[in-house]
Amino acid sequence: MNYRHGYHAGNFADVFKHAILARVLTLMAAKDAPFRVIDTHAGAGRYDLDGEHAKKTGEAESGIHKLLANLPHGAALELLQPYLHAVKKFAPAYPGSPLIMQALTRTQDAMAFCELHPEEFSALEKSLGRDRRVKTLALDGWTALKSLLPPKERRGIVLIDPPYEDPAEFRRVADGIEEAMRRFATGVYLVWYPVKNRHDTDAAIRRIVRAAGKPALRLEFEIHRPQTDGPLVATGMLAINPPWKLKEECETLLPALRQSLASADRGAVLVEALD
Ligand SMILES: C[S@@+](CC[C@H](N)C(=O)[O-])C[C@H]1O[C@@H](n2cnc3c(N)ncnc32)[C@H](O)[C@@H]1O
Numbered sequence: 001m002n003y004r005h006g007y008h009a010g011n012f013a014d015v016f017k018h019a020i021l022a023r024v025l026t027l028m029a030a031k032d033a034p035f036r037v038i039d040t041h042a043g044a045g046r047y048d049l050d051g052e053h054a055k056k057t058g059e060a061e062s063g064i065h066k067l068l069a070n071l072p073h074g075a076a077l078e079l080l081q082p083y084l085h086a087v088k089k090f091a092p093a094y095p096g097s098p099l100i101m102q103a104l105t106r107t108q109d110a111m112a113f114c115e116l117h118p119e120e121f122s123a124l125e126k127s128l129g130r131d132r133r134v135k136t137l138a139l140d141g142w143t144a145l146k147s148l149l150p151p152k153e154r155r156g157i158v159l160i161d162p163p164y165e166d167p168a169e170f171r172r173v174a175d176g177i178e179e180a181m182r183r184f185a186t187g188v189y190l191v192w193y194p195v196k197n198r199h200d201t202d203a204a205i206r207r208i209v210r211a212a213g214k215p216a217l218r219l220e221f222e223i224h225r226p227q228t229d230g231p232l233v234a235t236g237m238l239a240i241n242p243p244w245k246l247k248e249e250c251e252t253l254l255p256a257l258r259q260s261l262a263s264a265d266r267g268a269v270l271v272e273a274l275d
Contacts, residue, residue, distance in 0.1 A: 001117050003163035009047030010060035010094040012261050013235040015067055016221045017161070017192050018100050019253065020237050020246075022083035024157055024188060025104040027243035034108035036151035037101045038158045040141030040176075042113035044120045045098040045127030046090060054094075062223070064094060067260050076256030079249055097159055099127060102134065112148055114139045145176045150184035158184075161192040170204040177240065178211040185214070188241050195220060195234035208238060209274050217242040219250055220270035223262040236270075247273055 008014065028035050047053075049060045064087060071077060071084075086095050086103040095103070098113050105111060112135045113128070115121045121138050128134050137144070141162065149158075158180065162169050173191055180189065191208060195201045209216050222234035239246060254269040261267070 001163075001165075003165050004053060004117075004120070005043040005096065006047050006051065006053035007057050008059050009054055009096065010049055010064035012063045012066075012221070012223050013192075013194070013232065014094075015063045015261065016235055016254075016257065017237055018086075018095075018097065019080060019083045019257065020219060020239070020250065021097060021100055021159065021190060022086065022104055023079060023246060023249050023253070024190060024239070024243060025101065026082045027245055028155070028157060028188070029104065029106060029109075032108075033155055034106075034110070034153045035155035035157065036110040036112065036153050037105065038112045038114075038144060038148050038151070038156060039097050039101065039161070040114050040144050040158065041161045041163070042098050042115040042124055042136075043096045043161075044115075044123035045096050046123070047094045047096060049092060049094050060094065062261065067257070070260040072256035072260055075252050079253045080256075096127075097161065098124060102128060102131065105133065107133070109133060110151070110153065111135070112137060112144070114141045114144045116140060142172060142176050145180040146183070149180055149187070151187075154186070156184065157188045157190065159190045159192070164194055170207070174204075174207045174211040177208055181212055181214065186241060188239065188243065191238040191240070193236045193238065194232050195222065195236050196226060196232070197228070198226070201236065205236075205238060205274075209240075212240045214241050216240045216274045217247055217250070218270060218272045218274055219254065220268075221254060221257065222268045223258075224266050247271060
């Protein structure tokens with residue numbers, strides 16, 4: 001396990017992933033009934049954008065810093081507010097998915113975070129502080145899809161955000177989703193993925209959607225055209241059992257994010273319902 005999210009925190013892929021996560025949390029919180037969030041690959045929670053790791057890559061410059069300098073207007077800005085609220089709450093540090101979840105859930109909700117890297121795990125515990133709604137677990141995220149499901153609330157969001165260091169990771173996602181569906185078929189699942197090669201991505205998405213056997217929303221975001229062995233410039237999120245307004249919201253939000261983050265004549269977004 002070499003991956004350290006601190007090198008990538010606040011980059012364009014984090015902005016995309018976290019802005020969508022914040023919408024899903026907001027839509028789930030529109031009903032009073034409690035829900036649980038499970039983050040299978042949680043990371044450290046809080047990232048110092050002036051720290052050694054972030055400075056080495058400078059990725060936040062074309063991500064959160066660029067967004068804050070070029071905020072969209074109108075309806076898209078409204079949709080971004082929950083995410084911006086979380087970002088501002090922890091500034092100048094950048095909040096990872098656990099802190100965004102903690103900021104956008106209510107007293108009746110619960111959270112479980114899995115992280116296997118020992119240093120990231122202790123940073124995560126520190127980032128979250130004392131919160132009786134939270135459980136931090138040094139547990140394998142794939143095991144969590146068996147042992148933590150179904151949540152007792154029977155409403156929940158499962159974020160699956162592995163590092164994809166290993167080419168087998170997409171297969172693990174499909175197997176994990178299939179397993180999870182047997183236990184919690186009504187959950188909202190958010191699977192983040194890198195887009196390196198269009199053909200391989202299409203095949204991986206087909207496999208995951210087949211394993212889920214549920215309606216899904218495929219969301220993708222590209223800031224430049226991907227090149228073989230080039231840097232990561234395109235990313236995606238598959239939302240399985242998406243809240244019903246998510247598609248419409250992403251049709252407004254993602255083109256606006258593209259305007260803010262992609263160079264003027266480049267970039268693309270995809271919002272596609274897969275049933
Ligand atoms: C992409 S990062 C997570 C970022 C985080 N979800 C966010 O959005 O802020 C992936 C994390 O998964 C951890 N990890 C890798 N394999 C794991 C596993 N099998 N179970 C749990 N965590 C794992 C890594 O140490 C890393 O911190």
